[in-house]
Amino acid sequence: MKSHVKTEILAGISTFLACFYIIIVNPAILAEAGMPFSAVLTATVLVSAFGSLMMGLYAKNPIVVAPGMGINAFFTYTAVMGFGLTFEEALGAVFWSGVIFLILSVFKTREKIIQAIPPAIRHAVSAGIGLFICFIGFQNAHFIIGNEATLVGMAAFKDPISLTFLAGLLFTAGLLIRRVSGAIIFGILFTTVLAWPIGRWWGDAAAVNFGISTLVNFSGVLAMPDFSLVGKADILGSLRVAYIPVIFVFTFTILFDGISTFVGLSEASGLKDPDGSPRNMRRSLLTDSLATLFAGLVGSSSGTAYIESAVGIEEGGRTGWTAVTAGLLFLPFMFFSPLLSIIPTIASSIALVLVGSFMVIPLTYIDWKNPQEALPSFLTIVLIPFTYSLSVGISFGFISWTVLLLLTGKASQINPILAVISLLSLFFLWI
DSSP states (O other): OOOOOEEEEEHHHHHHHTTHHHHHHHHHGGGGGOOOOHHHHHHHHHHHHHHHHHHHTSOOOOEEEEEEEEEEEEHIIIIIITTTOOOOHHHHHHHHHHHHHHHHHTTTTTHHHHHSSOHHOOOOOOHHHHHHHHHHHHHHTSEEEETTEEEEEEETTTTTHHHHHHHHHHHHHHHHTTTEEEEEHHHHHHHHHHHHHHHHHHTTOOOTTTOOSOOOOOOOOOOOOOOOTTTTTTTTTGGGGGGHHHHHHHHHHHHHHHHHHHHHHHHHHOOOOOTTSSSHHHHHHHHHHHHHHHHHHTTTEEEEEEHHHHHHTTEEEEEEEHHHHHHHHHHHGOHHHHTTSSOHHHHHHHHHHHHHHHTTGGGGGGGTTTTHOOOOOOOHHHHHHHHTTTHHHHHHHHHHHHHHHHTTTTTTSSOOOHHHHHHHHHHHHHH
């Protein structure tokens, strides 16, 4: 496909600005699993550069690949904090999910699995993940807090931390509405500046910042990359029977997240093969699977294609050089971990809330007047955030869909693959 080099480079820069927030947010989330912030930052950069360069040079698509939002929350809050995996075992689970995804892609069995999963459940999973990471964002910003009477509640509205978070959130939303390139990262930086006075001129962050009264603390600008997580994945230890649900959810999420992204971008941009499918779909999915496998080895949650790549495509990016440009732009930030660690959680949480809001868009594709679609979709959507677990929400979605078909005399409509997945989901819940 013909394109001007200047256009591709500018498109790559625009896409990078739209995706840059992951360098800040991914380390912030995985650090809560006990992983060093600087090491996760290095891993995030490596995965983003590797995946994007491969997407550009091998799949020849203008799509950035980086650690996925939602799946990083599952890594920390469900796999590590919920199932009790060590972060090394969780990295091993990421590795195995990449291996499975790679096998499915090579032998083309992914199409059969996709066809077996009702579209409504796929849309519900996306929306459920959106609510999940939004909920986590509000929690990390200490805007939603624990409440003995109602489990959760809102922090004091007049609290400096709450006011700063809300100001940053609304400012960033305004930039998004005005279609400013890099809106989320500018919003994060703006909120960091607003948070600087907390603990210095007003308020006290000690209760939410590990006893440190100030919320924003400078520790330097440059440092050598931290490769301490490279090779730390416990590949064999992650193969315990009790951990199978974790590998299943990692695999399921990256499989459908990647496919949904490729389909969405191809529909919006017209980047299609002659048969109407997304351009170079097989190579793109292979890139996603290898990026996930690579992520487990270097110390990050799964890699996936980013829907924010639409920003660069709108700027005229049509070839792999857009992704190559963005991939190269990630690399220098391995050296800025001290500077990036200055960003407080109330600032990085803005990205979680806003990205979560984008992910509920597929709700409009569900037929809410049809109980066969509506009830399993509803269970999926609400149980993911309410149980703090992707695996629980997804499992109930599959099981309820299959059971409702049985109860209504429509057993013949149950796809055999869906039946197997439902039985596996029941097994995962049981163990």
